[in-house]
Amino acid sequence: MTKFLFSLVLFVSFSVSAQQLMxxxxxxxxxxxxxxxxxxxxxxxxxxLAESAPDRVKLTVYGKTNERRPLILAYVSSAENLSNxxxxxxxxxxDTNGTGSGSKAIVWLSYNVHxxxxxxxxxxxxxxxxxxxxxxxxxxxxxxxxxxxxxPDGRDRYSNWYNQYKNTPFQVDPNSKEHHEGWWSxxxxxxxxxxxxxxxxxxxxxxxxxxxxxxxxxxxxxxDFHEQGVNNPYYFAPAAEPYHEVITDFQRDFQVTLxxxxxxxxxxxxxxxxxxxxFDLLYPSYGDTYPIYNGAIGMTYEQGGxxxxxxGIVTAIGDTLTLKDRIAHHFTTGLSTVEVSSxxxxxxxxxxxxxxxxxxxxxxxxxxxxxxDKINALKSLLDKxxxxxxxxSSGSYRGHSYTSGSSGSLxxxxxxMVVSTDQPKGTLVKVLFEPNAKLSDSLTYDITAWSLPxxxxxxxxxxxxxxxxxxxxxxxxxxxxxxxxxxxxxDWNSMxxxxxxxxxxxxxxxxxxxxxxxxxxxxxFERGTxxxxxxxxxxxxxxxQSLQTIASNFKKDLTSTTTGFVDSGKDFGSSSIQMITxxxxxxxxxxxxxxxxxxxxxxxxxxxxxxPLTVIDDDYANRVDLNEYQILVLPDGRYxxxxxxxxxxNLKDWVRKGGKIIAMGxxxxxxxxxxGFGIKRKQLEKDSGDNKPQPYKDWxxxxxxxxxxGAIFKTKxxxxxxxxxxxxxDYFSLKLGSSAFEYxxxxxxxxxxxxxxxxxxxxxxxxxKRISESLVFGVENHGRGQVIYMVDNPLFRGFWxxxxxxxxxxxxxxx
Numbered sequence: 001m002t003k004f005l006f007s008l009v010l011f012v013s014f015s016v017s018a019q020q021l022m023x024x025x026x027x028x029x030x031x032x033x034x035x036x037x038x039x040x041x042x043x044x045x046x047x048x049l050a051e052s053a054p055d056r057v058k059l060t061v062y063g064k065t066n067e068r069r070p071l072i073l074a075y076v077s078s079a080e081n082l083s084n085x086x087x088x089x090x091x092x093x094x095d096t097n098g099t100g101s102g103s104k105a106i107v108w109l110s111y112n113v114h115x116x117x118x119x120x121x122x123x124x125x126x127x128x129x130x131x132x133x134x135x136x137x138x139x140x141x142x143x144x145x146x147x148x149x150x151x152p153d154g155r156d157r158y159s160n161w162y163n164q165y166k167n168t169p170f171q172v173d174p175n176s177k178e179h180h181e182g183w184w185s186x187x188x189x190x191x192x193x194x195x196x197x198x199x200x201x202x203x204x205x206x207x208x209x210x211x212x213x214x215x216x217x218x219x220x221x222x223x224d225f226h227e228q229g230v231n232n233p234y235y236f237a238p239a240a241e242p243y244h245e246v247i248t249d250f251q252r253d254f255q256v257t258l259x260x261x262x263x264x265x266x267x268x269x270x271x272x273x274x275x276x277x278x279f280d281l282l283y284p285s286y287g288d289t290y291p292i293y294n295g296a297i298g299m300t301y302e303q304g305g306x307x308x309x310x311x312g313i314v315t316a317i318g319d320t321l322t323l324k325d326r327i328a329h330h331f332t333t334g335l336s337t338v339e340v341s342s343x344x345x346x347x348x349x350x351x352x353x354x355x356x357x358x359x360x361x362x363x364x365x366x367x368x369x370x371x372x373d374k375i376n377a378l379k380s381l382l383d384k385x386x387x388x389x390x391x392x393s394s395g396s397y398r399g400h401s402y403t404s405g406s407s408g409s410l411x412x413x414x415x416x417m418v419v420s421t422d423q424p425k426g427t428l429v430k431v432l433f434e435p436n437a438k439l440s441d442s443l444t445y446d447i448t449a450w451s452l453p454x455x456x457x458x459x460x461x462x463x464x465x466x467x468x469x470x471x472x473x474x475x476x477x478x479x480x481x482x483x484x485x486x487x488x489x490x491d492w493n494s495m496x497x498x499x500x501x502x503x504x505x506x507x508x509x510x511x512x513x514x515x516x517x518x519x520x521x522x523x524x525f526e527r528g529t530x531x532x533x534x535x536x537x538x539x540x541x542x543x544x545q546s547l548q549t550i551a552s553n554f555k556k557d558l559t560s561t562t563t564g565f566v567d568s569g570k571d572f573g574s575s576s577i578q579m580i581t582x583x584x585x586x587x588x589x590x591x592x593x594x595x596x597x598x599x600x601x602x603x604x605x606x607x608x609x610x611x612p613l614t615v616i617d618d619d620y621a622n623r624v625d626l627n628e629y630q631i632l633v634l635p636d637g638r639y640x641x642x643x644x645x646x647x648x649x650n651l652k653d654w655v656r657k658g659g660k661i662i663a664m665g666x667x668x669x670x671x672x673x674x675x676g677f678g679i680k681r682k683q684l685e686k687d688s689g690d691n692k693p694q695p696y697k698d699w700x701x702x703x704x705x706x707x708x709x710g711a712i713f714k715t716k717x718x719x720x721x722x723x724x725x726x727x728x729x730d731y732f733s734l735k736l737g738s739s740a741f742e743y744x745x746x747x748x749x750x751x752x753x754x755x756x757x758x759x760x761x762x763x764x765x766x767x768x769k770r771i772s773e774s775l776v777f778g779v780e781n782h783g784r785g786q787v788i789y790m791v792d793n794p795l796f797r798g799f800w801x802x803x804x805x806x807x808x809x810x811x812x813x814x815x
Contacts, residue, residue: 021052021132024125032126033324034311036118036159039069039152045125046074046148053132055079056139063209066190069152071209076131076144077104088143089217095349096218096295096356096424105142105345107338108219108296110287113196113226115154116186116307119323120225123330124148135335138342145217150206151189158186158307170311172320174230178310183590185307191607192599193798196224197283197446199290200432201799202384203603214291215386220348221341222296224287225330227306231316233272234329235302236262239288240280242440246359246427247281247292250351254297254344261340265332282439283446284431285797293428295355297348301333359430361421365467366433367397369416370458373494377801378456379417379472388423390469392416399463400435402453403730405714405759410461418469435462436760447710447736449761450799454712454732457802481548485534485560487572488547489520492528493726495608495801498808500554501530502611505582507546510536513813515576515722518569520561528725528813531572533564536579580812583630583660584614591618597636597665600795604807608798611811622647626654631811636665636793643670652676656783662810664790668741671787678780679789682740682770704764708738708771711761715750715776722813723749723779723788726805732759733776733792734800738767740774741791747779750806777806779814786814 024032027045050059058075065071075085081104094100109127111120128146131139138144149155158181166178173179189195189204198207228235237255259275266273279300281289291298304315305326312322341348368375369392382389392412401408421429431437432452439448453460481488491497492513504511512531517524537543551558564572571577585605589598605613616624626632632654643651648671655661663671663679671677717724717731724731731750735758743751752775756768763771777794780787788810794803 021049021129023129032122033322033327036162036311036323037122037125038159039149039156042121042125042148043070043072046072046128049128049132050074056082056132056136057128058082058085062213063205065153065206067153069156071150071152071206072148073213074128074146074148076128076139076146077142078136078139081139081143085143093216093218095353098353098357100353102349102352103141103345105221105341105348106145106217106219107142107221107223107341108145108147108214108217108291109223109225109334109337110147110150111225112148112155113150113224113287114187114194115151115156115189116158116181117225117227117305118155118158118186118307119227119303119305119326120330121149121155122323123225123327123334126327126331127334130331130335131338135338138338140342141345142338142342144338145219147210150210151195153190154186154188157184161186162310166310172312172314174308174313179308179313181307184595187307188595188599191603192595193603194596196226196287197285197797199287200285200450201797202381203798208384211384218294219291219296220352221337222287222291222298223334223337224298224300225334226300226302227309227326228302228304229306230304230309230313230321232302232304233274234266234304234333235274235277235279235300236333237299238275239299240277242444243281244289244293244431245438245440246430248351248355250354251292251297255299257344258297258299258337258340262333262336265336271329278445280441280445282437282444282448284428284450286446293431294425295352295427301330303329355427356424358422359426361426361430362464363399363430363434363462364421364465365463366419366429366453366460367392367399367410367412367416367463367467368418368453368458368460369410369412370456371493372415373496374456374458374801375415375417377495378452378458381452382419385425385428387419387425387429389417389419389472391472392418392467392469397461397463397467399461402435402451402460402462402759405435408461410459418467420466422466433462439762442704442709442762444709444762447734447761449710449712449734449758451712451760454760455734455800455802457732481544481551481558482560483544484562486563487531487533487561489525489532489559489561490530490556491526492530493805495804495808496554496556497530497726498805498812499609500550500556501580501812502609503550503554504532504547505580506611507550508540509543509546509550511580512536512572512577513580514570515578516570519567520563520565521567523559527720528722528809531577533572578815581630581815583811584628585612585631585633585811586614586616586624586626586629587633588621588635589615589617592639592642592667592670593618593635593637594666597793600793600798601633601635603798604795604804608804609808626650626659627657630658631660631662633662634664634667634670637667639667639670641670648675652782655785655787658784660785660810660814661787662790662807663787665739665793668789668791672741677782677787678744679775679787680742682742682774706738706764706766706770708735708758708763708767709761710734710736711758711763713752713756713758713771715752717750718748721747721749721779722815723747723777723806723809725809725813731776732802734796734803735763735771735792736796738764738770739791740771741789743773743775744778744780744789747781748775749778750776751778752776788814
């Protein structure tokens with residue numbers, strides 16, 4: 001057979017194969033864009049493509065959601081590349097240490113991280129079909145990895161809601177019900193977390209499972225498909241300032257290259273778009289920035305629409321925006337991305353290798369020490385990111401002190417570790433650990449501080465020298481449980497201690513705590529120490545066995561004592577050694593509460609503390625007998641005058657009888673002022689100085705003076721207050737806004753003094769004045785009960801590890 005005839009046969013064979021593949025519309029039985037496709041139908045289509053073109057599509061299930069929906073990835077490439085996929089992956093990863101010779105472009109397309117930004121999953125089906133048919137030439141030197149839906153639980157929540165409430169035919173009037181989701185929209189995942197802000201913190205099961213695979217590939221290109229308000233035109237790269245300083249010139253320039261190619265297609269169609277606005281590249285936990293800090297060209301693409309748009313909606317200028325329009329736009333930028341990547345495969349590989357060469361960062365090593373549980377919690381996070389670290393058991397180290405904010409030293413005699421930037425993940429280490437990220441512009445889209453030593457409550461220094469550590473050692477817990485002991489003692493310093501206590505209480509083991517330091521049998525113990533006595537548990541037949549099992553599960557050190565007679569402090573029979581009650585906890589949902597802030601509490605109880613929680617919705621809260629509960633949590637939100645006089649009176653009466661309110665963020669507004677509680681908003685006297693009118697163009701810059709965009713402040717701690725047991729004299733708090741409340745008459749557990757300059761991140765000058773000498777966390781007694789005020793959020797996005805013990809103290813220590 002001649003070469004010409006052989007090529008003709010191959011062409012005809014391929015054409016027949018391409019024609020045999022059904023398009024999304026043919027497979028689903030309706031024209032794409034005329035309905036929202038449920039997740040199982042999307043999976044069905046991808047499975048169909050993998051079965052019909054197994055030489056060019058490989059489908060894998062990389063995990064499941066909380067609601068048991070599958071998380072899938074499709075690998076799409078030429079038959080030759082797909083048959084050699086593992087070798088391509090391994091050769092590409094070798095480029096991170098300079099020994100590889102990768103030649104293929106690796107492009108990862110992520111769709112539908114926000115469930116009600118639902119167009120992108122629809123667009124993914126059209127995109128993969130086009131890649132397998134008309135645009136298959138892009139795949140000759142490119143591997144495309146497609147995640148058609150990062151957030152299936154949120155997507156199905158939205159699509160099912162929309163299918164229930166839409167008009168037939170769909171109604172473009174924006175006032176119609178189908179354009180107004182309820183309190184629990186489809187944006188978030190099962191626990192109401194924003195998955196697009198979880199890439200670095202990995203608090204959610206979807207993120208954890210996805211990152212395992214992402215780290216096995218580390219693509220050259222990563223696109224995160226989104227939607228924004230219905231009246232906004234399309235947004236694509238290049239991004240807005242601030243860019244983090246570690247972002248390379250090539251990463252910046254290639255965003256422009258991609259943007260110009262997208263613009264070519266949008267211009268030809270007369271579609272509107274914008275670039276270089278709003279969406280910056282700083283916060284490390286986004287779907288664009290996290291890949292960038294791992295060597296990729298990370299980008300966000302934003303289509304107008306979101307959960308409001310439905311199948312069609314009239315915009316502010318009178319145009320009708322349809323789901324078909326939205327699909328066309330995401331489809332176009334997706335294909336354009338693959339096209340440009342294919343054209344620049346060699347350059348992408350070359351620059352990827354350069355990115356992972358050693359960089360001359362100012363700080364070469366980050367040396368940390370602290371409570372062993374906190375060290376282990378940080379190690380667990382670093383393991384998930386494939387970040388290398390070493391143990392330190394002794395030594396003194398100099399550098400930038402995180403505690404003082406200036407040059408200092410750190411002495412280690414145990415529980416130390418070091419993380420160096422001299423490793424393949426060195427850039428990510430610099431971004432996550434640096435004391436204070438450099439800001440090229442104070443107008444940012446998200447928080448401006450996140451440094452892990454502060455987040456995990458560890459003493460640390462950043463060293464300009466490389467510090468070498470030992471291989472991580474596995475410590476063994478000493479339980480010391482003997483049947484003849486009077487009591488078993490253990491410390492209270494971390495969330496692991498809180499989980500241990502929660503497990504004991506659920507098992508029916510009675511536990512006491514001390515409100516005073518004491519020493520016994522030559523050992524010293526601090527406030528909050530847990531005391532588990534044989535006498536309190538004599539009616540529990542399997543007491544010793546249960547205690548042993550739980551202690552082993554949590555690798556908990558227990559100290560046995562043969563007496564309750566202390567050397568100093570209070571004896572175990574003292575009224576100061578109080579029983580910890582097993583509280584029944586309720587949390588308000590719906591109505592005035594923020595879904596994200598409610599979700600943080602829900603996730604904290606079920607997935608972090610492993611303790612039961614009753615969710616009471618605002619719709620029927622008035623019919624619930626609060627006397628069945630010991631604790632009511634009011635999540636952050638927009639309360640204003642949400643509670644009427646009768647409701648406030650009932651709350652006050654319930655607290656006086658022994659109830660406990662944990663009021664967080666905006667819920668404090670529902671209790672302050674003349675409402676019978678002692679909390680008062682702090683008023684800032686207006687500066688009578690320069691009152692000249694400001695130009696309209698400067699309004700945003702003027703506004704930012706009164707804002708705090710997620711900055712870290714050093715606060716004072718009264719650790720004699722039960723709300724602050726387990727803490728030192730200082731706490732670094734992540735402050736998310738400039739709301740400020742006056743000191744309480746008594747019970748100020750954590751507070752800001754006069755100097756309110758942030759240790760890390762941005763805070764406007766007016767905001768700094770407002771929060772000066774203000775409350776952070778406090779306890780107010782009312783009769784036999786308490787109100788606990790949490791102005792700052794200790795559970796923010798589930799990643800501020802050092803704040804979580806405050807919440808546990810509010811549950812178990814404050815009485």
